Amino acid sequence: MPRIKPRTKKPVEDILLTDPQYYFNRELSWIEFNARVLQEGMNPRTPLLERLKFLAIFSHNLDEYFMVRVAGLKQQVEAGVHRRSPDGRTPSEQLQDIRDRLLPLIAKQHHHFQASLRPQLAKHGIYISNYETLQSEQRAYLRRYFEEHLFPVLTPLAVDPSHPFPYISNLSLNLAVVVRDPDSQHENFARVKVPSLLPRFVPLPVALWVLPNGRTATWVGVPIEQVVAHNLETLFPGMQIQACYPFRITRNADLDVEEDEAGDLLQAIEQELRKRRYGGSVVRLEVQSSMPDAMRQTLIEEMGIGQDDVYDIEGLLSLGHVMSLVDLPRSDLRDPPWSPVAHPRLRRLSDSSMAFRGEGEDDFFAVIRRQDVLLHHPYQSFSSSVQRFIHQAAHDPNVLTIKMTLYRTSGDSPIVESLIAAAENGKQVAVLVELKARFDEANNISWARKLEEAGVHVVYGLVGLKTHTKLVLVVRQEENQIRRYVHIGTGNYNPKTARLYTDVGLLSCRDALGADLTDLFNFLTGYSRQQTYRKLMVAPVNLRDRLLALIQREAQHSREGKHARIVAKLNALVEPGIIRALYEASQAGVEIDLVVRGMCCLRPGVKGVSDRIRVISVVGRFLEHSRILYFHNGGQEEVYIGSADWMPRNLDRRVEVMTPVEDEQLAKDLQEILGILLADNYNAWELKPDGRYVQRRAHGRSSVLKAQSVLMELAAKQSDSGANRS
Structure with missing residues (x-):
């Protein structure tokens, strides 16, 4: 993300809060969130199988990002839209910046998987083996597996004047194959779709776990596309297999329903779902980096995409599938198990029969x-x-x-x-x-x-x-x-x-x-x-106006010399009007702490604009999803919870509710939750004025505080005390 341009200090009244330099780009901010997810997958403090999980989540997140966000930007470019985002970028500029940021992240993900995670998994008896390294007995088993389970469902599709290029379904894993006719010496292109309903990694039976140095194995398997690739001669008898490379595409998968014209919304959605599965323009092509230029160009032309839509992958494509290995029977390689406890006031209910028992x-x-x-x-x-x-x-x-x-x-x-x-x-x-x-x-x-x-x-x-x-x-x-x-x-x-x-x-x-x-x-x-x-803040009716009023009230309290504080826990902060109100509150002297898991377009710590605003993101074993708002209100504290993030869609295009929590003790409990999250120095990342996220670390004699672990301990203690009181 760009750094702030050097500028001379201006009086508050001369600072234009709509200036693009005071806003981070929404799309790039989302990528920074996914980068924090990736970092958890690379963090040696994270248990091994949990690291594998985070790498898979990184891939799944990217799939959805391309299907929706990148697809939307590409549609804007095709429609000739040049409107700039609050941070000053056009759609085409955003697409280029997205690619520039993603290329090193994707390379980092795959390098870490190949060079670090796979060897570490092997040390613990979990082998994602390459077909080329297998022994003859293992290959013989996979040959039988291919003939019995794969061959009957595979459909090789030729591409020639009488066979047009086949439709490639969204997120499917495919093999691009070049075969040569030994009589004519003519080469032809074919596509083989890897079955998605079968396991991505084919496990070998225990009897074939032949391991070096007498190691004990937990699991041994081979990527299914390699099993197919090494048995292609069965699909193309009499032909010579010249080359074979995996590839994968991502299509626009956002629904486009004209509700005003849809007499039956359910039927209209069903029709759009069929379009999602079978239609949608291609927005990304993933290929193995060793794929020859000629084959790559064939795919580019047939998909109707540009060079910038192609992402080279070192190693296995579609690492989201490694999620299937996270539940292997190795509890020593995962986070300690957690079973949610009964609420102390509901414990007796949970211990009784689920049948209604009356008053x-x-x-x-x-x-x-x-x-x-x-x-x-x-x-x-x-x-x-x-x-x-x-x-x-x-x-x-x-x-x-x-x-x-x-x-x-x-x-x-x-x-x-x-x-x-x-x-x-x-x-x-x-x-x-x-x-x-x-x-x-x-x-x-x-x-x-x-x-x-x-x-x-x-x-x-x-x-x-x-x-x-x-x-x-x-x-x-x-x-x-x-x-x-x-x-x-x-x-x-x-x-x-x-x-x-x-x-x-x-x-x-x-x-x-x-x-x-x-x-x-x-x-x-x-x-x-x-x-x-009476009590609720409801979007799109009054939520935006009420939120702005609550922020402005804190600013007014500060101008009157009173203590003023705002703490907000959200999934995303994108709405420019809310961000401007927070800037104005900071300028007025309000202390503001934001716990924003994902996208944050507010730039904290800018002198004269957001000096008093601090932003952290907590990424841990649980996905931080709750929305909690705190306003000091001159000592008459108010706390709200609800479904809305601070984004245009939540405030204008969704039905959302935020409710006050009026029970004094429960409001204190929510403040305690916020305080624990703000004190985290293990899973918390601080957003800096230049857009970097820096992970907190305990220093000196300060002890490690892992917010989610503290909240687990607190819940267990409260549940036990409730049981003792009953």
Whole structure:
């Protein structure tokens, strides 16, 4: 990223806060986040198989980045768009800068895998072997494997005047093959697609683990494309195999749905999914660096791309597939296992039967009535809290209605099963399923149909908006009154990601929150145009204005000589208007700490602009996903949680919710979480004014503080103390 241009000091009133030099580029900032992921894969302090995991995540992240972000920039260039980003770059300039930054990162990833991780894995008995190094018995086994499992499903496709160049599917691994006719000596090009439904690494049986120096093996396998490549003569009998090189393409995979013209949104999304699979322009071609120029040029011309869309790879293509090796039975090479603990106030509930037990100590609703409950995943169990809450609501005879938003959930979701059970039990169940949740569209369509078949009222959201908020509303008859219970969270209702992502959630039966959620669901499912809410900040209705007002309030407090402080934990900070407000607050004297996991377009530490703003990113074993906001407010502290990052799409094109946490103790708990993250000197990276991220290290006598480990210990201690009190 470019460094700040030297400039003379100006009075605050003369500093133009829209100047591009005060903003980092969104796309390049994302690459810097992925570079931090890669660094975890290269960090010797990280257990070996965890390093392999981070290398795989780096590759998966890049795939999605090209399919969506790079594809979007290329579309802008093709459409002749020259509008500059807040940092002053045109789309074409961004594409060039992206390539310039990615080339060394990709080279670093593959070199580290080849030169460091593979040898270290081998020392621990995990061998990703090359076909050329195998012994005769091992090759004979793989020959039989090829004949029995691969040959029947492979389809060699010739390219000649009577056979046009075949369609290459997105993210598929392929072999470009040159064969020679021994009679005519004429060379022909062919393509062989490597089967994606078979394991990328073919394991050898234990009996064939012939290892040097009598070493003990945990696993021995060979990349599947090498097995295919060394048995090509079976696919081309009578021909001479001249050359064979792997390649892989990435296509534009962003959905383009004209909702105003889509009479049936579900059907329209299904059609777009087929286009994603079978269509979309090529945005990246990955080839083995040793591929000859002539073969490379053939692929470039047939794909309709330029030289800058080609990425040379040293070694194996598509390292995302090494994720399949992370779960090998070597716990000594992974992080210590962590099992989420029961929330101390819900521990007795989690230990009892999942069946509804009525009022009393085992009644979930009684716990919430006594006091709001703050949940922190994956430190605290999702299944014994959120999942249990929805399950009990589904089976409680006093519950009348359940309303919920579903953005992403797992393929075998117990929550969806509870919603179906609720409908079968005669309750009114309404679920907003977001069909446009990127790369989860097919899964959500499947669940939407299953819910509809069970009698659940399924809504697909609002035209032009994604419903990203995470909400549950349960309406319950209690004696002579109706009471509403709510869950407002930062993470998806997905029990699998709840074990991997850090998220917080609030369970409450406060009247104002229940009334707000009732109004919001009417907005989502009906024709309501609710513009005011009692407690909630809702996008795109009032969230942007409320956030700006909260930041400006801190600035005013500082001008009045009061202590002023803002702490925000986010996934991304991109919105220029919010960034300008933060700059103005810093100029006014507000101390600002930002914990931004991914993209951050704000430039901290610039004299006269952002002197009082500090930014860190925490990248650890769990994906930091929670959004927590703190405002000092002249001593009347306010804390908010919710689903929204500070990005244009979250504020303008999505339905998002941020809720205040009004229970004083729970607000202190959230402040403690923020404090622990800010003190991290193990997984935290500091963003410098020039755009570099520098990893923190403990110095001198200071002890290592690893925030996620501290939060695990804290959760375990709290759960144990709750058990002792019960």
